[in-house]
Amino acid sequence: EEYLEQGTNNYLAALCPVKESKGKIKISFSYIDVSTGDFFATSWDTENLEEKLLNELGRSNPRELVVAKSLYQNQGVRKALETYPSLSVTFEEDWHFSQESGYKRLLAQFGTTNLRSFSLLENSPEVISAGYLIEYVLRTTAFSSQDQRLAHVTNLQVYTDANYVIIDDASRRNLEITSNLRDGTSQFSLLETVQYSQTAMGNRLLRSFFYRPLCTIKHIQSRQQHVQVFVDNPQILQKVREALSHILDVERLASRIAMEKAHGKDIQALKNSLNQWLEVRSFLEKLDSSAYGSLTGNLEIQTGERIIALIDQSILDDPSTSLTEGRLIKDGWSQDLDHYRQIQTHFTEFLDTYLEEEKVATGIQNLKIRYNRNIGYYIEVTKGKLDAVPSHFILRRALVNGDRYTSAKLQELEQELVTAGEKIIELEKNLFLEIRDKIGAHIPYLLQVASEIAYVDTIGSLAYAAQIHKWVCPQIDDSSDLDIRDGRHPVVEFHLPSGEFVPNSALFQEKKFSLITGPNMAGKSTYLRQNALIVLLAQIGSFVPASSAKIGIVDRIFCRVGSSDNLARGESTFLVEMTETALILRSATKKSLVIMDEVGRGTSTEDGLSIAWAVSEYLLNNIGCRTFFATHYHELTRMVHPSLQLLCLQVLEENNQIVFL
Numbered sequence: 001e002e003y004l005e006q007g008t009n010n011y012l013a014a015l016c017p018v019k020e021s022k023g024k025i026k027i028s029f030s031y032i033d034v035s036t037g038d039f040f041a042t043s044w045d046t047e048n049l050e051e052k053l054l055n056e057l058g059r060s061n062p063r064e065l066v067v068a069k070s071l072y073q074n075q076g077v078r079k080a081l082e083t084y085p086s087l088s089v090t091f092e093e094d095w096h097f098s099q100e101s102g103y104k105r106l107l108a109q110f111g112t113t114n115l116r117s118f119s120l121l122e123n124s125p126e127v128i129s130a131g132y133l134i135e136y137v138l139r140t141t142a143f144s145s146q147d148q149r150l151a152h153v154t155n156l157q158v159y160t161d162a163n164y165v166i167i168d169d170a171s172r173r174n175l176e177i178t179s180n181l182r183d184g185t186s187q188f189s190l191l192e193t194v195q196y197s198q199t200a201m202g203n204r205l206l207r208s209f210f211y212r213p214l215c216t217i218k219h220i221q222s223r224q225q226h227v228q229v230f231v232d233n234p235q236i237l238q239k240v241r242e243a244l245s246h247i248l249d250v251e252r253l254a255s256r257i258a259m260e261k262a263h264g265k266d267i268q269a270l271k272n273s274l275n276q277w278l279e280v281r282s283f284l285e286k287l288d289s290s291a292y293g294s295l296t297g298n299l300e301i302q303t304g305e306r307i308i309a310l311i312d313q314s315i316l317d318d319p320s321t322s323l324t325e326g327r328l329i330k331d332g333w334s335q336d337l338d339h340y341r342q343i344q345t346h347f348t349e350f351l352d353t354y355l356e357e358e359k360v361a362t363g364i365q366n367l368k369i370r371y372n373r374n375i376g377y378y379i380e381v382t383k384g385k386l387d388a389v390p391s392h393f394i395l396r397r398a399l400v401n402g403d404r405y406t407s408a409k410l411q412e413l414e415q416e417l418v419t420a421g422e423k424i425i426e427l428e429k430n431l432f433l434e435i436r437d438k439i440g441a442h443i444p445y446l447l448q449v450a451s452e453i454a455y456v457d458t459i460g461s462l463a464y465a466a467q468i469h470k471w472v473c474p475q476i477d478d479s480s481d482l483d484i485r486d487g488r489h490p491v492v493e494f495h496l497p498s499g500e501f502v503p504n505s506a507l508f509q510e511k512k513f514s515l516i517t518g519p520n521m522a523g524k525s526t527y528l529r530q531n532a533l534i535v536l537l538a539q540i541g542s543f544v545p546a547s548s549a550k551i552g553i554v555d556r557i558f559c560r561v562g563s564s565d566n567l568a569r570g571e572s573t574f575l576v577e578m579t580e581t582a583l584i585l586r587s588a589t590k591k592s593l594v595i596m597d598e599v600g601r602g603t604s605t606e607d608g609l610s611i612a613w614a615v616s617e618y619l620l621n622n623i624g625c626r627t628f629f630a631t632h633y634h635e636l637t638r639m640v641h642p643s644l645q646l647l648c649l650q651v652l653e654e655n656n657q658i659v660f661l
Helices: 049-060 075-082 099-110 126-140 169-174 190-194 200-211 217-232 234-244 250-258 264-284 289-296 302-314 335-345 347-362 383-388 408-440 443-469 490-494 524-539 573-587 605-623 634-638
Strands: 012-019 025-033 038-045 064-068 088-092 368-372 376-382 394-398 402-406 475-477 482-487 504-508 513-517 548-552 556-560 593-597 626-630 644-648 651-654 657-660
Touching: 012 049, 012 126, 025 049, 025 126, 038 049, 038 126, 049 075, 049 169, 049 200, 064 075, 064 126, 099 126, 169 556, 190 200, 190 443, 190 490, 190 524, 200 250, 200 443, 217 234, 217 289, 217 443, 217 475, 234 264, 234 443, 250 264, 250 408, 250 443, 264 289, 264 302, 264 408, 264 443, 289 443, 302 408, 302 443, 335 347, 335 408, 347 368, 347 376, 347 408, 376 383, 376 408, 383 402, 443 490, 482 524, 490 524, 504 524, 513 524, 513 605, 513 634, 524 548, 524 556, 524 593, 524 626, 556 573, 573 593, 573 605, 605 626, 605 634
Parallel strands: 012 064, 064 088, 475 548, 513 626, 513 644, 556 593, 593 626
Antiparallel strands: 012 025, 025 038, 368 376, 376 402, 394 402, 482 504, 482 548, 651 657
């Protein structure tokens, strides 16, 4: 687990076919992060299998994928997997993927009589891959739980394409949403511009916002209101962020406890994080009641306080990470443990107390307790007092000047001293496991706390980005309009000195298709991506880089820009371009946002112009979606259509300097 990236989920995924009635086949796909308990499932028809699998792999970004063997020969599956060469893929026999066993496994996992609360029926296709994943994790993980369930996996989120904005794999890469095309890191990506989360949980949730942009106005506006609360209260935001910076990964700590892997320092880290969470709560209480309630939900704090008190009273502040070294439990927690510690550290005092008891009982005032290597501890009685030796003394050795004795009590004390170290380690281990189990009984609560921390941290990150970048809250509605005033490219502006980026507006009302021309290096591609990224930011609930924005909600975002090839798969630059273009024309709806740059540049001028013209006409006449279409083919400006508007990016030369407008 120490090798996992803190701010990124580590998903294990499963893919299998599902035979339905009348011979119809669907694809079942699920993924789980064992380190956090996040668990998702979806399904789709086999039509356009490669495209949909690529979308899901891009959305979940799994580290390992288990595939039913019957899909091995499927060309769509194989081509999709070739796109992710670093993905570890395992093929399993199809009999491992069973509807009946998957359903039973999920019932056992969640302790329910049915799965309706998860929007699942017994014959739902998602059941097979989801149930298989639980079985696979239990089979391959060193897990000692007797009830054979993952206590930290408490929910299964079942979703469809309708739940989130669909961004195909090529568009996600071209827009550089969470990673750049150059080296795959988050630098120079959209994520970098808002990545101010203070916790690992917040970082993971922020990423998931970009992987799953919202499609529901109500949910988008709810996030916007929460961001606005922090924007309006910058001092509270500062205090909250400071407290959050001291919170460790409660989600993974809870998972370690549930999987019986947590050590003493993990438990102390949980206590310290819960204390900081209570401090965050105290700052949030200063907000008005409606804002506080919507940010934190109805989660009570008394259970958290009891967990803190339990750890504070029982576990050492700096405990060992091993269960076989001791140094785990505080004094005063266990009488037996305190007794053996006293023997180990104050054995001489125990001997003195016993010696005084024997002096009083026997009347022999010159009794002494001594030690040597051969016989251990013994009681020494001088010759003159041998007649007063009590019957419970046991002779060990007779000498000229006196005799040496032992007693059952002295032997007991000596045995306790010899075994005290072992007893302490054994007791501390058992007590620690008992305390860990007590905390483990509150795993669902701890996961709720982790979820609250992650959400507050993510909203705080978006609010902080809005503050320092001077972003505004966009107006979201269900229209097909797009009105962005003085929009700015968030990533380009982020890496330029303040005030150097020249803003540009975008307006779609009656005219939904913008044909954009201009000289090389004028910024056409920047303008295209800028508007797509602003729409994406709006639909994760973030503020946006503009002076004002009114955005009609979109269901899909398509981005066809740049030139690339995949020669290993036999795909030239032109073929890649045409494949991506065909995907857009086949999948876009009237509610989609399409940005296309230099369509047709991969072939001859005449053919390229014909392709660009045909694509433009199809988007205008057949789809009617909001489209930004940049081109070098000025002949396209001769097109006439009521939804077409012509834009031209200009360059100003001033004092021997070029300014891109």
